[in-house]
Amino acid sequence: MTSLPSPRIDGERLWSSLMEMARIGPSPMGGSRRLALSEDDVAGRRLLLAWTDALGCEWRSDQAGNLFIRRPGRDDSLAPIAVGSHLDTQPLGGRFDGVLGVLAGLEVFRTLHDQGITTERPLELIVWTNEEGSRFSPAMGGSGVYSGRLSLETFREAKDRAGISLGEALDDSGFKGSLTRRDLPLGAYLELHIEQGPVLERKGLPLGVVTGVQGLRWYDLEFVGESAHAGPTPMGFRHDPLMAATAFVEAMRETVLADPEGASRLTVGDFQVTEPSRNVIPGKVTLHVDVRHTDEDQLTVLDGQLRAHVAAAAGRESVEAQVKELWHMPVTRFDTTLVNDLSAAARAVGHEPFTMMSGAGHDAVNISYVAPTAMLFIPCRDGISHNEREYAEPEHCTIATQVMCDALLRAAERH
Amino acid sequence: MTSLPSPRIDGERLWSSLMEMARIGPSPMGGSRRLALSEDDVAGRRLLLAWTDALGCEWRSDQAGNLFIRRPGRDDSLAPIAVGSHLDTQPLGGRFDGVLGVLAGLEVFRTLHDQGITTERPLELIVWTNEEGSRFSPAMGGSGVYSGRLSLETFREAKDRAGISLGEALDDSGFKGSLTRRDLPLGAYLELHIEQGPVLERKGLPLGVVTGVQGLRWYDLEFVGESAHAGPTPMGFRHDPLMAATAFVEAMRETVLADPEGASRLTVGDFQVTEPSRNVIPGKVTLHVDVRHTDEDQLTVLDGQLRAHVAAAAGRESVEAQVKELWHMPVTRFDTTLVNDLSAAARAVGHEPFTMMSGAGHDAVNISYVAPTAMLFIPCRDGISHNEREYAEPEHCTIATQVMCDALLRAAERH
Numbered sequence: 001m002t003s004l005p006s007p008r009i010d011g012e013r014l015w016s017s018l019m020e021m022a023r024i025g026p027s028p029m030g031g032s033r034r035l036a037l038s039e040d041d042v043a044g045r046r047l048l049l050a051w052t053d054a055l056g057c058e059w060r061s062d063q064a065g066n067l068f069i070r071r072p073g074r075d076d077s078l079a080p081i082a083v084g085s086h087l088d089t090q091p092l093g094g095r096f097d098g099v100l101g102v103l104a105g106l107e108v109f110r111t112l113h114d115q116g117i118t119t120e121r122p123l124e125l126i127v128w129t130n131e132e133g134s135r136f137s138p139a140m141g142g143s144g145v146y147s148g149r150l151s152l153e154t155f156r157e158a159k160d161r162a163g164i165s166l167g168e169a170l171d172d173s174g175f176k177g178s179l180t181r182r183d184l185p186l187g188a189y190l191e192l193h194i195e196q197g198p199v200l201e202r203k204g205l206p207l208g209v210v211t212g213v214q215g216l217r218w219y220d221l222e223f224v225g226e227s228a229h230a231g232p233t234p235m236g237f238r239h240d241p242l243m244a245a246t247a248f249v250e251a252m253r254e255t256v257l258a259d260p261e262g263a264s265r266l267t268v269g270d271f272q273v274t275e276p277s278r279n280v281i282p283g284k285v286t287l288h289v290d291v292r293h294t295d296e297d298q299l300t301v302l303d304g305q306l307r308a309h310v311a312a313a314a315g316r317e318s319v320e321a322q323v324k325e326l327w328h329m330p331v332t333r334f335d336t337t338l339v340n341d342l343s344a345a346a347r348a349v350g351h352e353p354f355t356m357m358s359g360a361g362h363d364a365v366n367i368s369y370v371a372p373t374a375m376l377f378i379p380c381r382d383g384i385s386h387n388e389r390e391y392a393e394p395e396h397c398t399i400a401t402q403v404m405c406d407a408l409l410r411a412a413e414r415h
Numbered sequence: 416m417t418s419l420p421s422p423r424i425d426g427e428r429l430w431s432s433l434m435e436m437a438r439i440g441p442s443p444m445g446g447s448r449r450l451a452l453s454e455d456d457v458a459g460r461r462l463l464l465a466w467t468d469a470l471g472c473e474w475r476s477d478q479a480g481n482l483f484i485r486r487p488g489r490d491d492s493l494a495p496i497a498v499g500s501h502l503d504t505q506p507l508g509g510r511f512d513g514v515l516g517v518l519a520g521l522e523v524f525r526t527l528h529d530q531g532i533t534t535e536r537p538l539e540l541i542v543w544t545n546e547e548g549s550r551f552s553p554a555m556g557g558s559g560v561y562s563g564r565l566s567l568e569t570f571r572e573a574k575d576r577a578g579i580s581l582g583e584a585l586d587d588s589g590f591k592g593s594l595t596r597r598d599l600p601l602g603a604y605l606e607l608h609i610e611q612g613p614v615l616e617r618k619g620l621p622l623g624v625v626t627g628v629q630g631l632r633w634y635d636l637e638f639v640g641e642s643a644h645a646g647p648t649p650m651g652f653r654h655d656p657l658m659a660a661t662a663f664v665e666a667m668r669e670t671v672l673a674d675p676e677g678a679s680r681l682t683v684g685d686f687q688v689t690e691p692s693r694n695v696i697p698g699k700v701t702l703h704v705d706v707r708h709t710d711e712d713q714l715t716v717l718d719g720q721l722r723a724h725v726a727a728a729a730g731r732e733s734v735e736a737q738v739k740e741l742w743h744m745p746v747t748r749f750d751t752t753l754v755n756d757l758s759a760a761a762r763a764v765g766h767e768p769f770t771m772m773s774g775a776g777h778d779a780v781n782i783s784y785v786a787p788t789a790m791l792f793i794p795c796r797d798g799i800s801h802n803e804r805e806y807a808e809p810e811h812c813t814i815a816t817q818v819m820c821d822a823l824l825r826a827a828e829r830h
Contacts (some may be wrong), residue, residue, distance in 0.1 A: 091690055092642070134692045197647025214646060218693060227507070229801045230682035230705045232612025232774025235672055237798060242683050243668055249661040257650055267645035268657050269693045271700070275506055276685035277549045278633060278703050279775075280801045285686070288693050290645045309493060359647025361693075383652060386644045386695045 007115045009405050014107040018185045018397070020097035021047060021087070021103065024106035031388025032095055036130035037065070037087040037159075037169035038142075044087045045127060045175065051106055052125065055113045061177030062182070063152055065170045067130040068184055071109055073122035073412065079187030081119070081412040082371075083108060083404060084126030084362060086142075090134050094390025096380065096397075101192045102127055104401040108408060119412035121187055128363040129170070130155075137155030138218075138327050143363035146181050147370045171390040186371040188338055188411045191364040192404050193375060194392050198292030205354050206396045207403060209342045210375035213358040213365050214263070215299045215331035219289040221248065221310060225319035227275070227283030241285040241320045242273060247313035249287070255305045256291075264302060265292040265359070296331040332365045338374035338411065345406035349399055376400055376407075419763070422530045424820050426813030429522040435520065436462060436502070437510035440519055446803025447510055450575075450797050451503040451545035451556075452480070452584035459502045460542060460590065466521055467540065470528045475599070476592030478567055479560035480544040480736030483599055485814055488522055488537035488827065494602030496534075496827040497786075498523060498819060499541030501557075501778060505549050509609075509805025510828040511795065511812075516607045517542055523823060534827035543778040544585070545570075551581040553633075553742050558778035561596050562785045576712045601786040603826045606779040607819050609807050613798030621811045622818065624757045625790035628773040628780050629678070630714045630746035634704040636663065636725060642690070654733045656689060656700040662728035663702070670720045671706075679717060680707040681772070709772045711746040747780045753826065755788035760821035762788035764814055785808060791815055791822075 024047060025040030027033040034040040045067060052069045059069045070080070085101025091339035105125040112119070128146075133139025136158035144150030156167030170176045173253060195201075200208050249268055256264040267290040274284040291306060293299040307323055314321035343353035358375065367373045378396040381389075440455030441464060443447040449455040460482060464474060467484045474484045485495070500516025520540040527534070543561075548554025559565030573580030585591045610616075615623050633814065638656035664683055671679040685725040689699040706721060708714040722738055729736035744799035758768035782788045793811040796804075 090692060090695065097644075133694070137693065139694065195647060196644040196650050198649070199647075216646065225798070227802050228799050229512075229611040229775055230684065231631065231680060231707050231776065232610060232614075232800075233680075233798055234613070234677055235680065236677065237613050240682075242686060243664065245686075246661040246664040246668075249658065250665050253658055262640075262649055262651065263601075265646060265648075265650065267655075267694065267696055268661075269645065269695055269697065270688050270691035271657060271660075271686050272688075272691075273685050276687075276703070277505060277801070278552065278684045279548070279554065279682065279705050280505065280684055281682055282684065283802075288691070290694050292646050360644055361646065383648060384641070384643050385647075386692070387642050387698075 005166040007111050007117060009107050009401050011173055013110065014103060014401055015394045017103045017106060018095060018099060021099055027092050027388050029388035031390060032089045032093050033091060034087060034089045035091065035135040035174050036132060037166065038139055041088050044174050045128055048087065048102065048106065048127065052109065055109055057109065060179055061175050061384045061386045062179040062184060063148060063177060064142040064144045064155060064171060066146055067127040067175065069125040071123040073119045075120055076122050078121040078218040079185045080122040080124040081408055082124040082126050082189045083408055084128065085191050085193060086131035087162045088130060088132050090386045092388050094207050094385055094387060095320055096390055096392045097193045097196065097385050098131055100194060100392065100397060104192045104404050107401050108405045111405060119409060121412045123408065123412060124186065130166065131363055135160045140363050140366055141359060143366035147366040148181065149366050149369060173321060175184060181370065189364065189367040189371050189373045190299060190404060190407060191362060191375045192339060192400050193362060194380040194385060195377040196380060196385035197359045199356060200377060200379035201383060206351060206378065206399050207346060207379040208356040208405060209339055209346060209353045210334065210358050210377055211355045212334050213332040213361060214292045214294040215296055216290060216292040216326040216329050216361060217299065217303055217325060219306065220324040220326055221287040221289055222322040223285045223314060223319050225283060225317060228281045230279040230281060233281060238281055240281050241317065241319045242282045243288055244313045244317040244319045244321065245271065246283045249311050251313065252306060263294045294331060301329065313314040329361055334374040335372035338372050341410045342374055342403060344378050345403040348406055349402055376403060422526050422532060424522050424526045424816050426809060428525065429518060429812055429816055430809045432518045432521060433510060433514060436514055442507050442803050444803035446805060447504045447508050448506060449502065449504045450550040451547060452581065452588050456503050457588050459498050461774060463502065463517065463521065463542065467524065472524065473483055475594055476590050477561060477594040477599060478592060479557040479570060480588060480590040481557045482563055482590065484540040484775065486538040490535055491537050493536040494600045495537040495539040496823055497539040497541050497601045497604045498823055499543065500606050500608060501543045501546035503547050503803045505547055507803050509800055509802060511609045511805055511807045512611065512800050513546055515609060515807065515812060519607045519819050523817050523820045526820060527727060528644045534790055534824060536827045538823065538827060544579065546778055550575045555776060555778050555781055558781035560780040563596065564781050564784060596785065604779060604782045604786050604788045605753060605819060605822060606777060606790045607815050608722045608777060608792060609800055610792040611795060611797040611800035612774045614771060615794035616794060616798060621766060621814050622732060622761060623792040624768045625773050625792055626694040626754055626770045627749050628776060629707045629709040630711055631705060631707040631776060632714065632718055632740060633742040634721065635739040636702040636704055636740055637737040638700045638729060638734050640698060640732065643696045645694040645696055647711040648696060653696055655696050656732065657697045657733045659728045659732040659734045659736065660686065660700045660702055662731055663724050666724040666728065667721060678709045694743040707774065709746060744776055744780060747783055749783060749789040750787035753787050756822040757767065757789055757791050757818060760818040762819055763821055791818060
């Protein structure tokens with residue numbers, strides 16, 4: 001028999017809140033589409049605030065529009081213990097990525113409210129702005145501004161495809177505040193998230209305690225050749241930037257697959273031909289490249305290999321190439337005390353903790369620079385996320401939220 | 416000493432007409448942008464008609480908006496000898512592709528007018544609609560409808576990126592007529608064009624007599640995989656359609672380069688990721704592929720190799736793939752009598768005729784199915800066309816227009 005910690009969270013209430021949130025900005029195949037600071041993203045935040053208003057919680061927002069929803073403690077002079085994630089989604093996103101972390105925090109608040117429990121430290125439920133980065137680049141912008149790792153100016157200047165800046169969208173959202181991290185210090189930060197990968201599911205585990213996050217580097221690659229008519233230009237006389245780009249992708253793929261630990265990742269998220277025409281050799285091709293590794297030294301090696309492959313591919317096709325690094329997020333290691341809190345809480349619900357590195361970046365990475373931080377993962381079906389078919393088992397959501405509740409209470413009693 | 420045939424065309428007048436036409440729809444770097452049936456394309460046609468009106472010529476148009484500008488002969492019951500090409504351009508096109516063929520015909524008309532010469536057969540200067548195919552697919556649409564190789568319905572239904580159909584654009588242009596090929600039979604068709612390749616320039620030749628056109632096949636390839644988050648999905652668990660597409664391009668490139676005659680051509684004119692996002696493995700990738708060869712049997716072999724490479728690339732990445740052939744233009748052989756007329760005319764201006772196959776498709780290919788047809792090429796600088804930097808030497812334009820004039824007169828006296 002496992003000994004559940006009290007208080008017990010309500011898994012059915014959690015699930016029904018997840019499903020209600022998913023109906024805001026529904027996507028065609030049953031997922032969600034709440035692009036950062038869109039009308040639907042704002043509506044999702046309003047729904048959450050209606051729920052926390054009912055618990056008597058007050059909310060504040062900072063300059064980046066991050067929401068801080070407060071549950072007072074016995075000693076409100078102490079820095080709060082925070083729980084949170086994000087409510088924005090990919091263009092065709094799922095119902096759990098981000099949302100679960102926020103609504104797990106809501107469920108903890110509801111449980112404590114129902115049972116009349118007051119913690120020593122105050123608690124803070126946080127919704128970070130623009131985690132996904134798909135409407136406005138870079139991703140994890142709100143937590144970036146909060147932590148000081150991204151300037152407010154850069155954050156606000158990012159534009160979507162329609163030319164609307166994040167700053168304009170934020171000003172219109174009603175969530176722009178004047179506070180900064182000085183006004184909103186955190187004693188600790190815990191985030192529950194779906195794994196967004198296949199590891200827990202393949203191992204048949206209901207949860208994983210996350211000890212850190214793999215590093216990533218984002219690049220824009222540009223190959224510039226010579227646009228010319230397709231038919232009469234012999235292959236050997238061409239300066240074809242598209243074939244340089246495909247040569248680069250194939251070579252970089254080989255490099256990544258050669259990693260004996262399988263810890264290297266390569267994703268080409270976009271491949272654009274400028275002024276495409278069916279019977280014209282392209283003049284310019286642009287790639288968006290995402291490279292990741294769990295070891296910072298190996299990530300540096302991958303960066304060098306990428307640059308070498310770009311140069312070789314451009315040389316093969318006699319074209320010019322440019323590598324522009326947009327973003328470098330180094331490998332992150334989380335706080336040992338909080339990792340231990342989560343491990344102890346997992347044991348308390350009868351699960352020997354499995355520790356793992358995250359493959360995805362999260363707001364928790366930014367927060368780890370300014371407060372003790374750790375994360376908890378649950379499996380998602382087939383490892384799929386950023387997809388309408390993303391799915392997490394209700395049972396896993398319940399177990400993990402129980403673990404989060406227990407870990408938050410442990411941290412909130414500590415001075 | 417070479418004996419020039421009389422009448423002599425006026426090379427300076429030809430060049431100044433070319434430059435005047437280029438000022439309609441000027442592109443940023445000194446080329447032209449007159450997309451088919453756009454305001455600028457219509458303005459280009461109006462300028463030509465102002466010039467031919469001044470020669471007393473009348474014009475008609477057929478259902479596809481092709482222009483037929485008539486110079487009467489001594490016996491107007493005979494089918495006319497035609498000269499022509501197109502005035503539309505690529506999005507960032509040059510000043511000679513198509514335009515030279517039309518304005519060479521104009522220069523011949525002007526020369527005959529100045530010298531009071533009437534030919535036995537009538538002459539017809541033709542402007543074909545939508546040769547380029549970059550606003551509306553397929554290319555060579557106007558000559559396709561005239562020759563019966565493309566249905567009027569398919570031609571009119573083609574839509575541009577803004578959703579405007581060719582039919583709508585044609586109805587608005589003022590050039591839609593009611594005539595068909597039955598009303599407008601041709602006795603022969605000659606077309607002067609820039610080579611759009613490097614062969615004549617490399618050989619130091621001012622012109623080439625074209626004996627045929629290489630065949631081409633156009634494909635849409637679709638690779639469909641599984642969209643998923645970039646970071647946490649190990650490489651081996653992915654279904655990445657982008658990497659299937661790059662594998663295909665590299666393999667097909669190898670096949671084409673292995674051709675010992677160098678007569679195989681491969682161009683990927685577009686490479687699109689559906690719903691691209693920087694940190695998401697693409698779910699679907701679409702390629703536009705153009706394959707060409709001067710030998711029809713070898714083109715069939717290339718078709719089989721393309722399909723095999725698509726299947727192998729899809730298999731490597733565990734994705735689905737679809738090959739849709741949009742268009743197949745078989746290898747064309749031109750009319751021997753007209754090739755001989757052009758060769759004789761070339762000799763008459765002191766140039767031993769060099770015969771060659773065209774690498775590009777032309778309206779002449781369609782017309783060759785319904786009337787005796789041949790073409791003449793001149794070099795273009797660096798073999799570049801479909802590009803703002805496209806350039807042809809005034810001297811080559813003059814020599815070739817003189818050859819066209821002589822060949823037209825030879826054909827127009829024949830019963």
